[in-house]
Amino acid sequence: MGCLINTVIVFLLVGLTKSSTHTYKAGIASSTQCRFDACAQLVQNAAKANVDILVLPIPEDISRSIQTDNFDETVKVISGLAKDNKIYIVSHLREKVRCQEKTETIRSNLVFDRQGSVISIYRKPLDPTATCNVTATETTFVTDFGVTFGLLMPEDLVLRNLQGKNYVVAGEWGSEIPALAAPQFFKSWAFTTNANLVTSSGIFSGKAGETGHGTGLVVAELKKDGEDSISAPFTTTSPYTEDLSQYIIRPLDLASQNVRKTVCHGQFCCQFHVKTSGPGPQGLYFGLAAFEGVRHYGCGQHIGTQECALLPCVGSLKSSCDIGSINNTNIIFDEISITANFKPEESAQFPIILLTDTLPNSQFRFDSKHGNNTNQVTVKLYDGQNLLNFGIYGRDFSKDYVGKAVIYDNNDGLTYKIYEYINSDEVLEFCDYVWIRLRVLIFVVSIYVLEMM
Structure with a gap:
């Protein structure tokens, strides 16, 4: 009896010590996928590194059809790993359920505590138009190290107006809007909200940006209330093509090297001030763009959007933006300033800075001022170059809706064919x-x- 009491006291003291600290350790795999045996080794390595919470990648040796058929067995295996290694584990799985007399694929995020118990489940139909009885909003869970996490899927960062300080994101998501692709948008979202974001593709420490170190296993120590240091949310990305047919775009006259112009789409206006130097490659054009309306985001989702952006394009700015194989624009932007007024409620704004290369010496500012029933947002950049997209991406949540989507699921992966x-x-x-x-x-x-x- 005395030994049992001593054991309980030790566990209580350990829990109290963990919850009283101002930081916690998060871990992810350096690759986005791993085989089950490699995942087991990953969990063991995370436990040795004193990681508190680990986000597992999706097992690559299990096809979607097999994974859904063996959902319970997969949960049992992960539960054992969490219990044996005394670590919190977050995993994204799929399962098949009967819904309105047909079979639907359900995406599920599960959280296992140190005893291997499932303490939180967040489920969504793969088809957003399905009316299955599953969890429809983000869930939260409380840990023994004193942190309350929001449990999300990647698209939730764009689709929902969130207010917490610590989030775990698991699952796959693809956006038709380059600026909102998950890896690029994670950094901007964390910067704007100053919230910690632990995802399978990176760990983001609020305004301090992406963090963590290690090979195979990436470990980061995060402050529970966010960072005080600031790192601009620059993101490098590959060349892309974007449909700009609905945008209002005005060409940027690089010859003047000092341009002040207002571009409006309906009642929504963007104020640009651009100072440049350098001729730039032949055939490369820059445009000042404004957009207010609803854009297709993926898988039947349509989102209210307000956007101001400076964009380079090869060939034409009339209907689509294609930067081709350009890897360096050679244009030095001594200063770029973009300002616009947004709704003060049911909205959110994010700086978007997509590059072909890093910007080690650039200075960056992102400010919001509330007043007169508006939220005035300004983004500035000094000494910038290699820009693919620079501006403000605004969300108007009041205009969101889900359209008709037909989704095909096969063993080779997901193929989306949207009939809207x-x-x-x-x-x-x-x-x-x-x-x-x-x-x-x-x-x-x-x-x-x-x-x-």
Whole structure:
């Protein structure tokens, strides 16, 4: 009896010590996938490094169909790893469920505590239009080291207006908007909210940016309340093509080297001030862009968007932006300043800085000022170059909706084929056009019938 009491006291003292510290250790794999045996070794290494919470990559040797058929067995294995190594584990899995007389694939984020118990589950249908009875909002869980985490999937950072200080993100997500692709957007989101973000593709310490070290296992020590230091959310990315057909774009006259211009899309206006030096490659154009409306985000999701951006493009700025194989623009932006007014409620704004290379010496500012029922946001950059996208990405959550999506799931992966003829602007305009013509025809026929009578 005395030994049991002593053991309980020791566990309580350990828990009290962990919760009283101002930091915790988070771990992820350096690769986005691992085999089950490698995942087991990863958990063991994390325990040896005194990691408190570990986000597992998706096991690569289990196809989606096999994984969903063996969901319970997979959960049992991960539970054993958490218990044996006394570590919190977050894992993303898939399972098949019956929903309205058909089978749906459900994405699931599970959290295992140090005893191997599942303490939090966040589930979503792969098809967002499915009305399965699953958890529809983000969940939270409390740890023995004194941190309350929000449990999310990558798209939630864009789709929801979140207010917490510590989040764990697991799962796959692809965006049709380059600036909002998960790896690029994670850093900007953490910077804006000054929140810790532990994801399978990186660990982000608030305004201090991406952090962590190690090969195979990446470990970072995070402050529970965010960092005081600031690191600009620069992100390098590969060349891309983006549809800009709905944007209002004005060409930037590089010859003047000092441009002040306001670009508006409807009532939404972006104020640009650009100072440049350097001629730039032949055939490369820069545009000042503004957009307010709804954009397709992926998998049937449509999001309210307000955006101001400086964009380089090869060939044309008329309908799409393609930077081709350009790896260096050779344009030095001595100063870029972009300012716009956004809604003070149901909205959020993020700095977007996509580059072809790093910017070690550039200075960066991102400020918000509330007043007169608006939120004035300004982003500035000094001594910048190699820019692919620089500006402000604003979210208007009040305009979000989910459209019709048909999703095919096969052993080779997910292929999305979106049929949005019901909710798309083009089809709605076509229906209005047809209805107007029918009304005219009905009116003419009615007159003719009356005259014949």
